[in-house]
Amino acid sequence: MKQESFEYVGFWARVGASIIDAILLMLITYPLLAVLYSGTTNVSQNSLYLITADIFISWILPAVGVIVFWCAKQATPGKMAVSCKIVDASSREPASRGQLIGRYFAYTISGIPFGLGFLWVACDERKQGWHDKLSGTMVIRQAASKDMVCDEVDR
Numbered sequence: 001m002k003q004e005s006f007e008y009v010g011f012w013a014r015v016g017a018s019i020i021d022a023i024l025l026m027l028i029t030y031p032l033l034a035v036l037y038s039g040t041t042n043v044s045q046n047s048l049y050l051i052t053a054d055i056f057i058s059w060i061l062p063a064v065g066v067i068v069f070w071c072a073k074q075a076t077p078g079k080m081a082v083s084c085k086i087v088d089a090s091s092r093e094p095a096s097r098g099q100l101i102g103r104y105f106a107y108t109i110s111g112i113p114f115g116l117g118f119l120w121v122a123c124d125e126r127k128q129g130w131h132d133k134l135s136g137t138m139v140i141r142q143a144a145s146k147d148m149v150c151d152e153v154d155r
Contacts (some may be wrong), residue, residue, distance in 0.1 A: 002136055005142065005143040006140040006142060006143055007140065007141060007142075008083070008126055008127035008138065008139070008140055009084040009127060009139040009140060010121065010127050011083045011119075011122035011127070011129065013084065014046070014082075014121060014139060015062075016078070016082055017076065017079045017081060017082045017084070018078060019078070020077060020078030020081050021076045021077060022079035024077055024078070025065070026137065028061075028065075029057050029058060029061065029062065029128045032057045033057055033058070033150075034142075036050065036053050036054065036057065051074075052091035063104060066104060067100055067101055067104055070086055070095070070100040070103075070104075071097055071100055073085075074086050074087065074094055074095070076148070078112075079113075079139070082097065082141075083141045083142070084093045084138050084139050084140060084141040085139070085140065085141065086100070086103070086137050086138075086139055087138060087139075087140055088136060088137060089128070089136050089137055089138045090133065090136065091139070092140065095135070095136075095137045096128070099135045099136055099137055100137075102134065102135040103131050103132065103135035103137050104136075106130065106131035106134040106135055107131050109130055109131065110129050110131045111119075111132040113119070116130075117129050117131060118128030118130075118131075126138055127139065133153065
């Protein structure tokens, strides 16, 4: 295990990171969707093409982008902006590719019951959402001050 001090990243920092990521995704996907649907007067004539392209742009492209960032940098641009990273909850080493893919799909479980799985971050001792608990990950950053440091011996 690493012997460095860290802090769990809380709810509001993660909300801020999510907002940054959402804006970046919109800057990429909205222009692509605008081009896709521009000049389309008869949607039913091109519906299979449009549906396939829309699914790719709206769902697959963002999923692949997020997972690639998590695998390469342990964070999305939003998480990097708030200086945090996703790690394995037990070892604090980089999470495995399988954990990160599972974490992405576990977002659905966190979001379905009125976002309760995301709100869980605010009250959990280790600031883990349901998606973190299901995938065995947590979001941390280097400790900024001594009173926020988590003692590794206690964990």
